[in-house]
Amino acid sequence: MSSALRDRSRLALVSVMLTWLVLFIPFTAANAVMLNGEDVPLHRISADECRLCHMEIYEQWAGSMHAKSSAINDPIHRAFYKQVVGSPEAEDVRTKNGSYPVCLKCHAPNAAQEMKTKLDDVPAFSEGVNCVSCHRLKEFKGTRLPNGKLQLGIDAYVMAENCQGPSGFPASFEEHAAQATAGETENPHHQRPFVSIDEDVEMALPLEANPELLKTSAACLGCHDKRNNSHGVPLCSTGDEYVHGKTHVSCQSCHMPISGGFADHTMGGGHDEATLRRALIMKIETEKQNDTIQTRVKIKNQQPHKVPTGAPFRNMMLQVTAYNRDGAVVWRNYEKNPMMEDPNSYFHLVLLGDDGKPTSPPKAKSLGADNRLEPYETRTLTFDIPAKDVALVRAEMNYSLLWPGLKKALSFLPEHLLEAKKVAFAESRLH
Ligand code: HEC
Ligand code: HEC
Ligand code: HEC
Ligand code: HEC
Ligand code: HEC
DSSP: OOHHHHHHHHHHHHHHHHHHHHHHSOOOOTTSEEETTEEEOGGGOOHHHHHTTOHHHHHHHHTSTTTTOSTTTOHHHHHHHHHHTOOTTSSSOOOTTSOOOTTHHHHSHHHHHTTOOOTTSSHHHHTOSOHHHHHTEEEEOOSBOTTSOBOOGGGGEEEOSSEEESSSSOHHHHHHHHHHHTTOTTSOGGGSEEEOSSSSOEEEOOEEEOHHHHTSTHHHHHHHSOEEOTTSOEEEOHHHHHHHTTOOOOHHHHHSOEETTEEOOOOOOTTOHHHHHHHEEEEEEEEEETTEEEEEEEEEEOSSSOBSOSSTTOEEEEEEEEEOTTSOEEEESOSSOHHHHOGGGEEOEEEEOTTSSBOOGGGOOEEEEEOSBOTTOEEEEEEEEEOTTOOEEEEEEEEESSOHHHHHHTTTSOHHHHSOEEEEEEEEEOO
């Protein structure tokens, strides 16, 4: 059954109960939603409550990094959070200078709403960026204050106490509403008390149309624009890259494509192989000249942001390999370490410490070299390969979430977070 149908049959059933329930359940206070007869602030509503009707969107979200963004659920974030801030299971945790941990304003926005730090307290905190984290965003104020200071995550937004939707009341909605309210159509559907059939839950959830926010990049930039470490060094700057990319294409058009009749909430990035495979176009050309094969590998970034974008330790390595007729390797651009053997084939950002040597994000004092692909850039790398015995040249681009040094330091992480993923591939046969 499609999700729309499932909603419909559910709602038909619900409507029978609603005709009498509506008479007894009072409408909610303006600053809360009604759950099981109690006023609950919207930021404490778990994704489980939305799952009752939005099953497919729930499943997509549950598999996304948004659902794993808190230090309870993301092992990489957890490792850094514990190092820089402290325990995600304790209350009143503060940073060394006594301030509330800024991380939570993006990674656990519902806890940040109450300045709480014990993330296992309620599901809506540990869930990280859950349904209401985004569907409460009312207005984007920007990430930079007039005095140059940053306001990040939920601080960059005016937050609503009712649910914000991209279109308000979709066409199919009228039909549901008419059924559910049995003739009382003047009240919109998300404003009626709901009863779930699976569990004994009643809910009233006012919904407001907000296309300016939800259909534009403003829905993302409060958290994805930029972030500095405590020394003011920019660690992530997807938003700045995007401005530099001079595009009118929204983040949603790639990261929330319409699929199965609604906006997909999978929101793949560096953790998702399928998203990574779309990022680049890679081509290889070979030309034999005397004793060498001149090889050109052309790489085009299709995005209005850098690749890799996001966290500073994301990186890519281009492995170029020449094989003989029997499939044995006769040449390689690097054996083990492209950083030393072929730096142009290692796409990464360097962060520098006090001593001018590469260091980790929390310790960085300045930015070093950055040879990640610029927005929409096409880059050509050339290789002179000794021609003897070569029958085939292959280029492979591999993406890693972490720098090689960090992989070693965090070797306790699950294997799938440490493995490199193949994102592009091209080969040329010699005659
Ligand atoms: C009892 C069923 C029910 C529950 C529970 C429910 N919704 Fe909905 N919701 C609907 C129906 C029905 C629609 C309209 C049809 C559609 O878009 O699928 C809708 C539409 C929406 C829309 C789209 C509105 C637009 O502008 O296009 C959003 C956003 C939304 N819901 C968010 C949520 C969130 C967040 C939760 C949990 C806090 C939630 N809903 C819980 C039934 C429900
Ligand atoms: C309230 C803050 C917030 C908002 C709003 C937000 N995100 Fe995120 N997003 C995060 C956080 C935090 C993570 C990282 C989770 C982690 O890796 O721990 C993330 C992860 C992602 C990832 C996956 C990155 C990876 O490592 O695989 C993508 C893609 C993404 N977001 C896209 C979007 C898009 C598109 C929007 C707007 C429609 C958006 N986000 C809105 C906070 C937010
Ligand atoms: C990272 C932010 C983010 C999170 C988390 C998120 N949404 Fe959304 N959602 C959006 C945006 C942005 C849109 C509008 C997409 C568009 O129309 O361009 C949207 C659209 C929707 C719609 C309308 C879909 C359609 O195309 O008709 C529904 C329903 C919805 N969300 C429900 C949910 C539910 C339920 C959850 C949690 C399981 C959830 N959302 C989590 C950002 C988010
Ligand atoms: C043309 C399609 C496209 C557009 C538009 C786009 N992205 Fe991406 N994005 C991708 C692809 C493909 C990847 C995977 C490659 C990578 O990680 O760099 C990606 C990766 C990401 C990641 C993953 C970073 C990580 O650490 O894993 C984030 C976050 C992200 N995009 C956010 C955004 C935001 C925010 C916007 C809007 C300002 C946006 N993207 C616009 C295609 C797009
Ligand atoms: C402005 C919002 C914001 C703030 C503040 C923020 N982050 Fe993030 N963080 C993100 C987003 C968005 C991503 C995922 C996409 C990307 O890579 O840009 C992310 C990704 C990460 C990752 C990589 C996670 C993974 O799964 O690979 C780590 C680690 C991390 N953040 C640690 C922290 C720590 C520690 C703090 C606080 C000191 C913090 N972040 C503050 C938005 C933020």
